[in-house]
Amino acid sequence: xxxxxxxxxxxxxxxxxxxxxxxxxxxxxxxxxxxxxxxxxxxxxxxxxxxxxxxxxxxxxxxxxxxxxxxxxxxxxxxxxxxxxxxxxxxxxxxxxxxxxxxxxxxxxxxxxxxxxxxxxxxxxxxxxxxxxxxxxxxxxxxxxxxxxx
Numbered sequence: 743x744x745x746x747x748x749x750x751x752x753x754x755x756x757x758x759x760x761x762x763x764x765x766x767x768x769x770x771x772x773x774x775x776x777x778x779x780x781x782x783x784x785x786x787x788x789x790x791x792x793x794x795x796x797x798x799x800x801x802x803x804x805x806x807x808x809x810x811x812x813x814x815x816x817x818x819x820x821x822x823x824x825x826x827x828x829x830x831x832x833x834x835x836x837x838x839x840x841x842x843x844x845x846x847x848x849x850x851x852x853x854x855x856x857x858x859x860x861x862x863x864x865x866x867x868x869x870x871x872x873x874x875x876x877x878x879x880x881x882x883x884x885x886x887x888x889x890x891x892x
Contacts, residue, residue, distance in 0.1 A: 746772035747780075747813040750833035760809035771806060773813040773859070780814040780859040782806070786851050797848040798855075804843050806857050807873050807885040812836045814859035815869035815889035822864060836869065839888040849875065849882040867891040 748761040748771065756764040761771040773782040784806060792799030815836040849855065855877050862870035867890055875883040 744774060746774060747817045747833060748772060748809070751816075751835055752832045755835040758809060760805045761813060769805070769809075771809045771813075773810050773817070773857075775817065776858065778860075780810065780817060782810045782813075782857045782859075783854050784857070785854045788851055791851055792848070794848040796851055798851050800843070800845060803845070803849060803875060803883050804841065804885075806855070806875065807843060807883075807887065808838055808841055810857045810859055811841065811871045811873055811885065811887035812838060812889050814861075814871050814873075815887070815891075818861045818869055818871070819864065819891065835892050836889040837892055839868065839890040841885060841887050843883060843885045845883050847880070847882050850877050853877055855882075862886075 749763055756762045759765055759768040762768050771782055771784055773780050786798050786802055790799055790802040816833045819834055857875050859871050859873045862872050869889045871887045873885045
């Protein structure tokens, strides 16, 4: 698999707890191209259990969407500029303007989860990304993000 989007961030933007390569205590979520869309896979540890036994707490799901969404916005922006991810000055960093998560069913803990992202729109510095989280190919949550270029 090619290098993760998050690994193309400049060092001064690589400290995120969820996806930063320079945060030794963080989750280090990695996002990649999956055709025209994006994908990330992650297995959540038992310590992130929610109110339903053997299932993930909602804040952890939101953090996966947060990191995958901003990384996807960066990659989509680069692709629209017809640059390879990380070409020129490095991958342009985006931050979350808004994130709306819809929890569809409890998400099981301890299995590999998949987050898919697709581009909805780009207007100036704003990129809208739509995402879906799956556990064993079952849709567990969706999210809509507005990411803003810094």
